[in-house]
Amino acid sequence: MPLEHFPPGLAAIPPRPPIDPKDHNTYMRLALDQAQESPPKPSNYRVGALLVDANTGAILERGYTLELEGNTHAEQCCLSKFASAHDLPEERVGEVLPPNAVIYTTMEPCNLRLSGNLPCVGRIIRTKARDGSPALKRVYIGVKEPEKFVGENEGRKKLEEHGIEVVHVPGFEEDILRVATAGHEK
Ligand code: HJL
Ligand code: ZN
Numbered sequence: 001m002p003l004e005h006f007p008p009g010l011a012a013i014p015p016r017p018p019i020d021p022k023d024h025n026t027y028m029r030l031a032l033d034q035a036q037e038s039p040p041k042p043s044n045y046r047v048g049a050l051l052v053d054a055n056t057g058a059i060l061e062r063g064y065t066l067e068l069e070g071n072t073h074a075e076q077c078c079l080s081k082f083a084s085a086h087d088l089p090e091e092r093v094g095e096v097l098p099p100n101a102v103i104y105t106t107m108e109p110c111n112l113r114l115s116g117n118l119p120c121v122g123r124i125i126r127t128k129a130r131d132g133s134p135a136l137k138r139v140y141i142g143v144k145e146p147e148k149f150v151g152e153n154e155g156r157k158k159l160e161e162h163g164i165e166v167v168h169v170p171g172f173e174e175d176i177l178r179v180a181t182a183g184h185e186k
Pocket of ligand 1: 113
């Protein structure tokens with residue numbers, strides 16, 4: 001329909017341009033925007049995450065540390081919110097993810113949590129498609145977790161052992177760590 005035929009209010013809303021699924025920097029930048037929404041907390045990091053359909057480029061869900069009630073992590077919030085939107089508990093989110101779902105997170109997913117909660121690596125690994133294969137094929141990370149709370153984080157290694165590819169998106173390290181550690185004692 002030519003633009004002039006739209007009712008006045010509608011024509012003013014530009015269509016959101018799709019993101020090229022290969023444009024990893026844009027997704028990482030958006031994940032960092034999410035991290036900035038997170039309230040500073042001295043005992044963890046402010047992380048942001050995005051769940052993306054790597055076939056279409058569509059952003060399926062966003063999340064950040066402490067977004068959902070309780071002591072929640074960014075990756076956990078993404079999975080849990082997408083599951084809730086489909087009336088499912090987080091552990092069944094894989095049943096409703098598209099075939100090529102990936103996650104972008106500003107920090108390597110955790111493999112151990114000081115609080116004892118289920119680490120995000122475990123949440124990602126248990127996310128299975130209906131045929132039992134991993135529903136999340138790839139995890140894009142902005143930085144490795146610093147060794148401040150749990151020593152060396154084996155998150156990347158554990159994901160790879162379970163057939164999930166981990167890809168570092170370089171160039172955001174300084175900004176990611178500045179945001180992640182805001183509110184920490186120097
Ligand atoms: C990642 C997050 C987040 C962390 N890592 N990938 N996403 N907060 O949203 C990792 C850090 C843990 C501490 C404290 N942070 O969060 O190691 O209290 O936050 O369970 O081990 O554990 P709790
Ligand atoms: Zn985590």
